[in-house]
Structure formats: structure tokens, C-alpha cells
Amino acid sequence: MANVMDKLVSLCKRRGFIFQSSEVYGGLNGCWDYGPLGVELLRNIKDTWWKAMTYREDVEGLDASILMHPRVWEASGHVDNFTDPLIDCKNCKARFRDDTLTEAQRSAGQCPVCGNKGVLTEPRAFNLMFKTFVGPVEEDNSRVYLRPETAQGIYVNFLNVQAAMRQKLPFGIAQIGKAFRNEINTKNFLFRTREFEQMEMQFFVKPGTENHWFDYWRQERWQWFSQIGLPEKRLRLREHEKLAHYARAAFDVEYEFPFGWGEIEGLHNRGDFDLGQHEKFSGKALRYFDEESREKILPFVIETSIGASRTTMACLVEAYREEEVEGETRVVMRFHPRIAPLKAAILPLVRRDGMDELARQITTQLRSHFPVFYDEGGAIGRRYRRMDEIGTPYCVTVDSQTLQDQTVTVRERDSMAQDRVPIAQLREEITRRMETWTMPPD
Numbered sequence: 001m002a003n004v005m006d007k008l009v010s011l012c013k014r015r016g017f018i019f020q021s022s023e024v025y026g027g028l029n030g031c032w033d034y035g036p037l038g039v040e041l042l043r044n045i046k047d048t049w050w051k052a053m054t055y056r057e058d059v060e061g062l063d064a065s066i067l068m069h070p071r072v073w074e075a076s077g078h079v080d081n082f083t084d085p086l087i088d089c090k091n092c093k094a095r096f097r098d099d100t101l102t103e104a105q106r107s108a109g110q111c112p113v114c115g116n117k118g119v120l121t122e123p124r125a126f127n128l129m130f131k132t133f134v135g136p137v138e139e140d141n142s143r144v145y146l147r148p149e150t151a152q153g154i155y156v157n158f159l160n161v162q163a164a165m166r167q168k169l170p171f172g173i174a175q176i177g178k179a180f181r182n183e184i185n186t187k188n189f190l191f192r193t194r195e196f197e198q199m200e201m202q203f204f205v206k207p208g209t210e211n212h213w214f215d216y217w218r219q220e221r222w223q224w225f226s227q228i229g230l231p232e233k234r235l236r237l238r239e240h241e242k243l244a245h246y247a248r249a250a251f252d253v254e255y256e257f258p259f260g261w262g263e264i265e266g267l268h269n270r271g272d273f274d275l276g277q278h279e280k281f282s283g284k285a286l287r288y289f290d291e292e293s294r295e296k297i298l299p300f301v302i303e304t305s306i307g308a309s310r311t312t313m314a315c316l317v318e319a320y321r322e323e324e325v326e327g328e329t330r331v332v333m334r335f336h337p338r339i340a341p342l343k344a345a346i347l348p349l350v351r352r353d354g355m356d357e358l359a360r361q362i363t364t365q366l367r368s369h370f371p372v373f374y375d376e377g378g379a380i381g382r383r384y385r386r387m388d389e390i391g392t393p394y395c396v397t398v399d400s401q402t403l404q405d406q407t408v409t410v411r412e413r414d415s416m417a418q419d420r421v422p423i424a425q426l427r428e429e430i431t432r433r434m435e436t437w438t439m440p441p442d
């Protein structure tokens with residue numbers, strides 16, 4: 001299976017999905033750049049989440065800044081608790097998290113990299129927050145952090161959003177944005193990186209109703225994954241036995257990656273921990289005034305937190321297929337059409353008799369509705385394969401019959417079936433097919 005990851009990483013580079021950050025300088029560990037197709041894929045995933053989470057009456061959107069007042073991270077517990085146990089090898093200088101060692105390695109002090117025994121240091125707490133300074137002087141009281149999660153921007157804006165939008169409990173605030181963690185070991189491509197994007201929603205409820213809302217959001221989130229083409233059979237919900245300092249209940253949604261099950265989303269009942277802490281540290285009340293009971297309430301929070309980058313990786317893994325077609329291997333990315341970077345390719349069979357001009361006209365017409373690609377280079381079969389490899393769900397071919405009867409062939413990526421559609425109905429037909437698309441069997 002490791003082989004699949006190698007092939008995927010190479011396809012992502014070759015076809016413009018994902019590049020190594022600062023590649024010409026040898027790269028920067030744990031950082032990746034989204035190329036022209038990758039950025040479309042990522043945006044489509046984020047848009048699908050944004051629509052599902054905020055196009056409703058009881059959730060508002062927000063975009064808080066990455067740099068925040070440093071006291072935020074004292075209140076949240078990150079300054080004291082957001083640490084991993086770091087171990088060094090005194091021999092080969094390798095570094096790793098204590099929890100990645102086997103029991104045998106730990107008790108023998110054996111380095112998993114160089115294999116020597118008795119060479120490991122005791123674990124020490126390593127804080128994962130990136131630090132920087134505001135203003136020209138690098139001193140302790142100008143130190144700020146790059147946020148390790150987007151959630152805190154939501155908590156400190158809870159009353160601003162509530163008052164501005166005249167919201168009543170229960171309601172939520174959703175945000176998509178970058179987060180930074182100085183992970184000890186980055187690995188598995190986009191799975192564990194130092195800079196990544198999160199999509200988080202914090203739902204504020206009256207104390208006593210949190211179990212109901214926790215169940216509600218667990219179901220909502222579970223059902224959402226089919227919208228981006230991740231099937232239930234490769235997902236599971238796992239309940240945490242050991243809870244973080246802020247949580248009263250926690251579930252992870254895990255996806256079955258080629259290297260094993262991995263968390264893509266976390267769901268937490270955070271109680272009133274966060275708002276309570278910010279009240280304590282800021283000295284400002286963060287209470288909701290309930291008109292009915294005439295009481296000031298410190299709401300409980302249900303959190304849904306999903307990595308946009310990790311989810312993008314799950315979608316890439318899920319889409320990748322190799323198939324035998326007429327004695328050759330066809331590589332096809334079977335993205336859900338909703339997240340596919342390009343929705344259709346327009347291909348003149350040959351570059352003469354006006355086929356190329358007509359194909360260009362069709363391209364222009366369709367482009368105002370969704371992203372499409374015009375390609376006139378090479379044999380038609382090769383052009384189909386190039387589109388399969390980047391997951392374009394439909395190929396539209398202009399041939400000599402088109403010049404006679406104004407119909408084109410539409411070829412489906414998954415079944416490779418072709419049929420003729422009048423140019424006048426092409427947009428509606430592609431839209432209809434995208435909306436009624438179902439996942440082909442494995």
C-alpha cells in the first residue's frame with residue numbers, strides 16, 4: 001500500500017495538485033504548496049463544508065486573525081498544555097515523540113533510527129506553538145503565537161457575533177483558516193504538516209441541552225462526508241477514552257488511509273471551559289442574556305473541527321484508481337464531480353474543418369458556468385487519459401458529425417461510456433449528470 005502513496009505524491013506533483021514548499025531550495029519539512037488543480041480541489045472541499053455549515057439560520061461565519069493577544073493562549077491552556085513529549089537520540093541526533101516508540105525501545109533506550117541502545121534522552125515537554133514578535137523589538141512582552149487552532153478566534157468573538165446578528169441560543173459560529181503546529185515529526189504527505197487549514201464550527205447551547213446537540217452534530221457531520229465522495233465503508237467514528245483537559249466527551253471521525261486509520265475530524269463537548277477561561281483571563285463577562293428566564297448564561301460548546309488539508313488528502317487517496325483497460329493501465333482519479341478541479345474538457349477530434357473553432361466556442365460558453373479545459377493536442381485516446389488522471393468527470397468531443405447535426409459526444413470518466421448530446425443542451429446535461437452522480441463500485 002505504501003506504493004500507492006508514492007504514486008499519488010508523484011501524480012500530485014506532475015499534474016499540478018501539490019508541490020513541495022520551496023522545492024528549489026530543497027524543500028521545507030511539513031509544508032506543501034497547492035498547485036493549480038490542488039487549489040481548486042481544496043476550495044471545492046471548503047465550499048462544500050461552508051455551504052453545509054453556514055447556509056442555515058443558526059450558524060454564522062467568521063474570519064478571525066491568525067495573530068491574537070498572547071493571553072488567549074494562556075487562557076485556552078495552550079501555553080501550559082499544548083506539548084508533545086520529545087525524545088532525542090544522543091548518538092544520531094534523531095528526534096521523535098515518545099509515544100511513537102515501542103515498549104521495548106523505550107525500556108532499552110534504543111533509537112528507532114540508528115538502532116543503538118542506551119542513547120535516548122528522557123522525554124521533555126515540547127510546546128507545539130510557533131512563536132514570533134509584534135513590532136521591531138524581539139522581547140518577551142512582544143511575543144505572540146501563530147494560532148494552533150482557529151477555535152479561540154470564535155470564542156473571543158462569541159458576544160460580538162451574537163449581538164451583531166441578534167442570535168439566540170442555540171447557535172454556532174463557523175470559520176475556515178490556517179493553523180500552525182510545530183509538529184516534532186511531520187509525515188504522510190498532507191496528513192501531518194506544520195501549516196494546515198482547519199474548518200471549525202463551535203455551537204453554543206444552553207447547559208443541560210449539550211448531549212442532544214452533541215448527538216445532532218455527530219449525525220450531521222457523519223452524513224456530510226458522502227457529499228465530498230468519502231464512502232461510509234472507509235470511515236469510522238471512534239470515541240475517546242482519555243479526554244483532553246477541555247473536553248467532556250469526544251469522538252473522532254477516522255478515514256482508512258493506506259497507512260492505517262487516521263483522524264480527519266474531531267467532535268467535542270467542551271462544556272463551558274473556553275468561555276469560562278476567557279472570562280477569567282480577560283476580566284470581561286462572556287455571558288448570554290436569556291430573555292425568557294432573565295438570566296445571564298455561560299453557554300456550553302459543541303465543537304466540530306476538521307482539517308481541510310487532511311480531508312483533501314483523504315479525497316485524493318479515495319479517488320486514486322488503477323484499472324486495466326484494453327491491456328493498458330488507466331490511472332483515474334474518481335473524485336465526486338462536486339470537488340473535481342475541472343468539470344469538463346472540450347476536445348476537437350482534429351484541428352480542421354472548423355472543429356477547433358467550434359470547440360473553443362463551446363469552451364467559452366461553458367466556462368461562465370464551471371471550470372472547463374480546452375485541449376487539442378495529441379490522439380484523442382491520450383487526451384481522454386490525461387483527463388482521467390486529473391479526475392475530470394466529462395469529456396466533450398467535437399467531431400465531423402457535430403458539424404452536420406450540432407451534437408457532441410459526452411464521455412463519462414468512470415464508465416468510459418459515450419453518447420451524443422445536442423450542443424444546445426450541453427450545459428444542462430453536464431449539470432444534471434454531476435448532480436445525479438453516484439459512486440461507482442470499488
Ligand code: ATP
Nearest residue numbers: 181183191192193196263264265266305306307310
Ligand atoms: P492529531 O492527534 O492527529 O495530532 P489532533 O487530535 O491534535 O490531531 P485536533 O486538535 O482535534 O487534532 O485538530 C482538528 C483537526 O485538524 C484534525 O482532525 C486534523 O484533521 C487537523 N489537524 C490537526 N493537526 C494537523 C496537522 N499537523 N496537519 C494537518 N492537519 C492537522
